[in-house]
Amino acid sequence: MSPAYPKLFTPIRVGHLELANRVLMGSMHTGLEDIPGLARLAAFLGARARGGAALLVTGGFSPIAAGRLKDGAASFDAPEQVADHRRVTQAVHEGGGRVLLQVLHAGRYGYHADIVAPSAIKAPIAPTVPREMTAADIEDTIAAFAATASLAKQAGYDGVEIMGSEGYLLTQFLAPRTNHRSDEWGGSPANRMRFPLEVVRAVRAAAGPDFVIMFRISVLDLVEGAPEPAETLAFARELEAAGVEVLNSGIGWHEAPVPTIAQAVPPAAFARETARFKAALSIPLVASNRINMPEIAEAVLAAGQADMVSMARPFLADADFVAKAGAGRADTINICIACNQSCLDHYFTGKVTSCLVNPVACFETELVLAPAARPKKIAVVGAGPGGLAAADAAQRRGHAVTLFEAAGEIGGQFNLAKRIPGKAVFADTLLYFRPPLAEAGVEVRLGVRAEAKDLIAEGFDAVVLATGITPRRPNFPGIDGANVTSYVDVLSGRVKPEGRVVIIGGGGIAFDTALYLLEAGDASFTDADAFRTTWIEPAKIDAPPVGGPGTSPGVTMVQRSQGAMGRSLGKSTGWIHRAALRRHGVRQVTGAAYERIDDAGLHIVVEGKAECLAADWIVVCAGQEPQADLAAPLAAAGIPVHRIGGAKAASGLDAAQAIREGVELASNL
Ligand code: FAD
Ligand code: NAP
Ligand code: SF4
Numbered sequence: 001m002s003p004a005y006p007k008l009f010t011p012i013r014v015g016h017l018e019l020a021n022r023v024l025m026g027s028m029h030t031g032l033e034d035i036p037g038l039a040r041l042a043a044f045l046g047a048r049a050r051g052g053a054a055l056l057v058t059g060g061f062s063p064i065a066a067g068r069l070k071d072g073a074a075s076f077d078a079p080e081q082v083a084d085h086r087r088v089t090q091a092v093h094e095g096g097g098r099v100l101l102q103v104l105h106a107g108r109y110g111y112h113a114d115i116v117a118p119s120a121i122k123a124p125i126a127p128t129v130p131r132e133m134t135a136a137d138i139e140d141t142i143a144a145f146a147a148t149a150s151l152a153k154q155a156g157y158d159g160v161e162i163m164g165s166e167g168y169l170l171t172q173f174l175a176p177r178t179n180h181r182s183d184e185w186g187g188s189p190a191n192r193m194r195f196p197l198e199v200v201r202a203v204r205a206a207a208g209p210d211f212v213i214m215f216r217i218s219v220l221d222l223v224e225g226a227p228e229p230a231e232t233l234a235f236a237r238e239l240e241a242a243g244v245e246v247l248n249s250g251i252g253w254h255e256a257p258v259p260t261i262a263q264a265v266p267p268a269a270f271a272r273e274t275a276r277f278k279a280a281l282s283i284p285l286v287a288s289n290r291i292n293m294p295e296i297a298e299a300v301l302a303a304g305q306a307d308m309v310s311m312a313r314p315f316l317a318d319a320d321f322v323a324k325a326g327a328g329r330a331d332t333i334n335i336c337i338a339c340n341q342s343c344l345d346h347y348f349t350g351k352v353t354s355c356l357v358n359p360v361a362c363f364e365t366e367l368v369l370a371p372a373a374r375p376k377k378i379a380v381v382g383a384g385p386g387g388l389a390a391a392d393a394a395q396r397r398g399h400a401v402t403l404f405e406a407a408g409e410i411g412g413q414f415n416l417a418k419r420i421p422g423k424a425v426f427a428d429t430l431l432y433f434r435p436p437l438a439e440a441g442v443e444v445r446l447g448v449r450a451e452a453k454d455l456i457a458e459g460f461d462a463v464v465l466a467t468g469i470t471p472r473r474p475n476f477p478g479i480d481g482a483n484v485t486s487y488v489d490v491l492s493g494r495v496k497p498e499g500r501v502v503i504i505g506g507g508g509i510a511f512d513t514a515l516y517l518l519e520a521g522d523a524s525f526t527d528a529d530a531f532r533t534t535w536i537e538p539a540k541i542d543a544p545p546v547g548g549p550g551t552s553p554g555v556t557m558v559q560r561s562q563g564a565m566g567r568s569l570g571k572s573t574g575w576i577h578r579a580a581l582r583r584h585g586v587r588q589v590t591g592a593a594y595e596r597i598d599d600a601g602l603h604i605v606v607e608g609k610a611e612c613l614a615a616d617w618i619v620v621c622a623g624q625e626p627q628a629d630l631a632a633p634l635a636a637a638g639i640p641v642h643r644i645g646g647a648k649a650a651s652g653l654d655a656a657q658a659i660r661e662g663v664e665l666a667s668n669l
Contacts, residue, residue, distance in 0.1 A: 007301035015212035015245035026312035049095025052322030060104030067105030089156030107169030146206035159212025165250020177225025204243035222256035263422035294325035384412020386645030386658030387466030393666030452633035469624035469646035478597030499616030506565035510621035
């Protein structure tokens with residue numbers, strides 16, 4: 001038992017399994033499920049089992065073609081697939097973990113032509129109207145779940161997780177919103193829960209005893225037309241009676257207009273929803289969502305809200321999360337910052353998932369940090385995310401690394417990002433880098449602006465330029481006025497704009513700066529009750545701001561290009577930022593030409609019409625230019641120079657790219 005986290009490391013029995021700790025690695029669709037052979041999935045999950053996760057769940061595998069998430073997505077419905085899956089179970093078992101296969105039928109959420117659902121009602125987030133399932137389809141699908149469970153047992157899985165939340169097929173049967181049937185599979189609560197219960201019974205009958213059935217239930221739906229809470233409680237009791245041995249929590253349908261895992265959600269904000277089921281059931285309950293640190297997990301367990309905690313993305317960020325917590329080295333855990341940029345957003349755009357803070361995740365067999373054949377003396381210039389990642393990875397390979405940082409602290413732009421509401425967790429990424437740099441002997445020179453002549457004089461074998469960016473300064477009359485400032489000055493606290501603010505730019509930093517001006521200190525990012533008031537209470541989400549749209553007394557945003565602002569924001573999170581600014585009544589002006597700035601404000605022309613955007617302050621968020629002045633003199637001196645992150649290219653740059661480039665470069669140095 002870990003003295004720091006006694007509850008987390010108290011063993012627990014789940015079905016026939018004795019688990020050494022109470023951490024479940026939750027299911028994630030990584031894209032590795034769809035790669036033939038499943039060797040990469042085995043490597044990914046095996047690493048997490050070696051890292052101490054007691055029970056792991058694979059990404060979703062459909063039991064039948066109609067249930068696939070998209071064309072080409074994984075199903076597990078044929079005996080010849082068993083050998084591939086054995087690779088997965090063997091890797092996890094050799095790593096000391098136990099593994100469940102997630103069986104998922106997407107129903108109307110599928111992204112392909114042949115989708116089915118209880119009723120022919122299109123999902124707001126899917127392109128296709130589903131075909132209404134016939135009674136025969138329903139019986140076939142139940143049989144398919146059972147057959148997949150049987151194949152899973154043959155492949156060595158310790159059980160299955162039946163996906164019954166998030167708005168997928170089983171949820172669609174449960175909810176009046178999506179189930180308009182009048183036969184025995186729809187109508188009354190008992191009829192609507194018949195399909196998922198029959199699935200569970202069939203799986204138990206096919207797989208027999210000593211095979212865990214976990215069910216992921218929707219403890220909170222966050223959509224209209226969902227089952228009543230009392231109905232869901234009754235359903236949970238029925239699940240237990242039908243043979244379910246552990247109940248995992250699902251929060252919100254994918255179409256729900258409420259953030260459920262993004263930075264806007266406070267830590268463990270939904271554990272209370274899981275706790276509602278405690279008194280009604282005797283099987284273990286698993287809490288989920290926004291649990292990303294061992295102390296948060298411990299607090300959920302200590303409060304008696306659940307018997308286990310599920311973490312998914314934290315295992316992308318750090319395969320050794322559990323082992324580090326157990327060894328009292330939580331300070332060395334690479335924390336998931338809930339950005340969704342390299343996981344969910346990758347999946348949604350058809351790429352294999354990875355992780356912004358850990359680009360090795362899901363690339364275990366591709367991005368390998370093997371010991372260097374010939375250790376070198378390497379200078380890394382700039383301790384932003386890219387430089388930190390490069391220095392860390394290079395020293396892990398055995399190189400002698402000196403890291404130069406002009407500022408008095410490591411972090412680069414993350415020191416600005418961490419001030420944005422919801423992004424305080426970015427500070428944890430910086431904390432993560434401290435122990436490995438210090439303990440492995442990287443020489444960190446803070447407050448030192450590296451110069452070419454000094455780098456040349458010190459005789460480095462190679463220089464990694466991670467010197468980041470310079471904020472772009474547009475050039476038009478008045479831009480140097482006393483009422484004009486940049487996001488750097490605002491976010492670093494040097495300038496505190498008061499009164500009416502106009503933001504030049506509509507990109508990620510402009511959105512963040514607006515949120516900083518409007519929501520700094522907002523309790524909804526840290527307090528579950530405040531979050532509920534902001535996001536969940538009826539009519540809050542799309543409620544017009546006081547005074548009507550575009551009437552924020554504080555902030556106006558403006559950009560030159562046409563079309564909606566914020567198109568560069570992440571697919572899975574951009575809508576949250578747009579909704580927040582809408583709620584504040586921020587006016588967004590697009591298609592503007594900048595004329596001049598004077599004491600009255602920013603003068604623009606839109607569609608030939610002149611307008612003055614009245615402002616006390618104008619904050620420039622007009623993009624960034626690469627900063628790589630050292631490259632030419634170093635190259636002229638014959639020193640190999642490698643540019644990464646902002647120093648290489650600023651357009652479209654984000655931290656994921658900077659960190660990935662740092663690690664990829666270090667793997668080849
Ligand atoms: P930087 O972070 O710019 O770091 C460069 C470092 O080099 C600086 O510390 C600088 O002082 C140092 N340096 C420069 N010259 C020298 C020299 N000669 N000697 C020594 N040191 C030197 N990205 C995301 O992915 N997701 C987000 O949510 C996100 N939010 C953001 C919010 C804000 C408000 C801002 C400003 C940025 C945000 N970003 C975000 C962008 C992200 O921070 C950058 O893409 C990332 O920091 C770039 O990393 P880098 O290592 O290339 O450079
Ligand atoms: P950006 O997203 O590229 O946006 C730059 C903005 O500046 C655009 O709205 C652009 O609009 C405007 N602009 C460009 N050139 C201009 C000029 N010459 N004069 C006036 N306006 C100009 O860049 P950013 O906001 O600076 O962000 C930098 C990077 O950080 C981004 O690539 C982003 O990935 C990352 N970031 C990510 C997040 C996140 O949440 N994921 C948050 C913050 C930052 P017009 O050209 O239409 O005027
Ligand atoms: Fe977490 Fe971001 Fe990594 Fe996804 S990409 S696992 S949200 S840190």
